[in-house]
Amino acid sequence: MMKSKKWLISLGLAVVLVVAFALPACEPTEQPGWYTPGGERIEFDVSAPPGTWADIALMVTSDLQDLGLDVTRRVLDSSTYYEYLYEPNLGGMEAFVTVNDPGPDPWSDWVWMIFGDPLNWGYLWNPVWYNNPDYDELFIANYLVPNLTAKEEVLYDMQDILAEDIPAVFLTRNDMLAVHRTDNWGNWYNEMGGFVSWINEWSLREVTKLGDETQLRIGEIGFPPNLNMNDSALTYTNLGCLYLMFIYENLTFYPKVGEDLGAAYDFVPKLATNYTVSYEDDGKGGQNQVWTVDLREGVKWHDYDTEGKNFTADDVVYTVQNAMSKWGVSRPVDWDWVNNTSNPNYGTIMPEDMLVTKTGDYQVEIRYIEGWHQNEEYFPSFYQWKPMVPKHKFEGYDPLEITGDCIGTGPYMVEEFVPDEYLLLTRFDDYWGPLPEPETILFRQYQDLGQMLLALEAGEIDNIDGWSVPPQKLADYMANPDIEVEIVPNMSIHWLGFNIHPTAGYEPFIDLALREAIAAAINKQNIVDLVHGGYGDIVENFLYPESPNRKTDLPNNEYDPEAARQILLDAGYTYVE
Numbered sequence: 001m002m003k004s005k006k007w008l009i010s011l012g013l014a015v016v017l018v019v020a021f022a023l024p025a026c027e028p029t030e031q032p033g034w035y036t037p038g039g040e041r042i043e044f045d046v047s048a049p050p051g052t053w054a055d056i057a058l059m060v061t062s063d064l065q066d067l068g069l070d071v072t073r074r075v076l077d078s079s080t081y082y083e084y085l086y087e088p089n090l091g092g093m094e095a096f097v098t099v100n101d102p103g104p105d106p107w108s109d110w111v112w113m114i115f116g117d118p119l120n121w122g123y124l125w126n127p128v129w130y131n132n133p134d135y136d137e138l139f140i141a142n143y144l145v146p147n148l149t150a151k152e153e154v155l156y157d158m159q160d161i162l163a164e165d166i167p168a169v170f171l172t173r174n175d176m177l178a179v180h181r182t183d184n185w186g187n188w189y190n191e192m193g194g195f196v197s198w199i200n201e202w203s204l205r206e207v208t209k210l211g212d213e214t215q216l217r218i219g220e221i222g223f224p225p226n227l228n229m230n231d232s233a234l235t236y237t238n239l240g241c242l243y244l245m246f247i248y249e250n251l252t253f254y255p256k257v258g259e260d261l262g263a264a265y266d267f268v269p270k271l272a273t274n275y276t277v278s279y280e281d282d283g284k285g286g287q288n289q290v291w292t293v294d295l296r297e298g299v300k301w302h303d304y305d306t307e308g309k310n311f312t313a314d315d316v317v318y319t320v321q322n323a324m325s326k327w328g329v330s331r332p333v334d335w336d337w338v339n340n341t342s343n344p345n346y347g348t349i350m351p352e353d354m355l356v357t358k359t360g361d362y363q364v365e366i367r368y369i370e371g372w373h374q375n376e377e378y379f380p381s382f383y384q385w386k387p388m389v390p391k392h393k394f395e396g397y398d399p400l401e402i403t404g405d406c407i408g409t410g411p412y413m414v415e416e417f418v419p420d421e422y423l424l425l426t427r428f429d430d431y432w433g434p435l436p437e438p439e440t441i442l443f444r445q446y447q448d449l450g451q452m453l454l455a456l457e458a459g460e461i462d463n464i465d466g467w468s469v470p471p472q473k474l475a476d477y478m479a480n481p482d483i484e485v486e487i488v489p490n491m492s493i494h495w496l497g498f499n500i501h502p503t504a505g506y507e508p509f510i511d512l513a514l515r516e517a518i519a520a521a522i523n524k525q526n527i528v529d530l531v532h533g534g535y536g537d538i539v540e541n542f543l544y545p546e547s548p549n550r551k552t553d554l555p556n557n558e559y560d561p562e563a564a565r566q567i568l569l570d571a572g573y574t575y576v577e
Helices: 002-022 052-067 078-085 107-115 133-144 148-165 202-206 238-246 261-265 313-322 449-457 471-478 512-521 524-531 561-570
Strands: 033-035 043-048 070-075 095-100 168-181 215-220 272-281 287-295 356-360 363-368 412-418 422-427 440-445 483-498 536-538 574-576
Touching (some): 043 052, 078 095, 168 471, 168 512, 238 422, 238 440, 313 363, 471 483, 524 536
Parallel strands (some): 043 070
Antiparallel strands (some): 033 574, 095 483, 168 483, 168 536, 272 287, 412 422, 422 440
């Protein structure tokens, strides 16, 4: 009996071995999807904050899923999103949808630094970590060209590089469906981008009373964390930008542009009243370009009653040397000194290296050395944006760490600031210029656009800052006698960015072929139609459709999903069903 059992066991093992050797070898099962030439399966997130950006991210992920890519939309709260977007939180997002408001040329000069060297010009502005020395050279040249014809040629070259390298896919520019109430305030100035935005301060300066109300109330989404004079923190929000224009002031106004984009180059006096440009021998065989700037007299700082201080040339010199960002290429910097590797502070800019001098109580000279001369056809836009600060409040302190007690020369003073709740401004009745009609302005924070629109409908606020209402709301607002709607071109350029940081980025994005395929797979017109309700345009870069500097015959902008698939196959990618 025992012998027969052993025989049966042996026979069974033999059968198992024969069957095992007879079957073909089984390969590991691969997941469906696209694989890189190196065998890595492609899967990534497209991140966005709530609202329109998240809706665009949904459209983008849907198109990429149709191509067969394993892509997921990820909606992040705004704070987390911005923490991930910039240093030091590298690697927080693999791809993302974002937006920038460059403004008409030459105001848009700043936006090109978003793709500048992330360790230099683009530091803290370049969220994709794109790095192209040829692009950086053009970025600097864009500021230093001698005339507008040369500027157009440089911008054309910059657009070519970005379209060929694709550090980002430019998507859409939506129209601004701007709304405001008509029961308390009128005479809103409607600029490109809407009634209120960081580029348009005229609405709040020139709005007129329609009744007895003395307070103007503006809805906001996104407050700066504080009111310290830290450009990075303040300029990330519309409110922070308005704060810099209404508490502090610039040398010149942003001009009213409307439909005349050429007006963006106009000189509109503010703290500066006039200027001339001349040249002098620099003693080295070249010439210094000298901008002689006359300053407005009789301008009081907000603390005049207690300090007895007027705005003078001393404040301009101090501001330019100490309180402006170090790497603005239209600053009057001694670049020969900065770029000299033998100097002990190579790579830094010290206050004494700013070529600005006081030539009178109300006059300064700003010098640019050979090779860094500014375009004479317009006053450097840098000074439309950078505010002057009081030397008597800031001197001896780190200007990035103090508020200066919020002392400026603007038409309003800070009454009270509660982060994430409200900012209350009180009119400065000793202001040098025409007094705005609102005695106070209340900026109130809302968590999202829906809450802010409910507040507008209820009459709790008079206007909303820099946001377009959903198209489906237009019919209701047009039927409301207390609300007016205007449709104007927006300033917001939506784009899809790729994290291509060399160590913390998503490695497959380093391959241009993948970025080319993604660009071809996105149906931008669908975004215009479904997200923007038909109110908008397809864009190819940071230049508006209206800009004369916009180049239209750029590669990698056509929607062609079949071509997208072929790009991957030709580059050695494989698709598993």
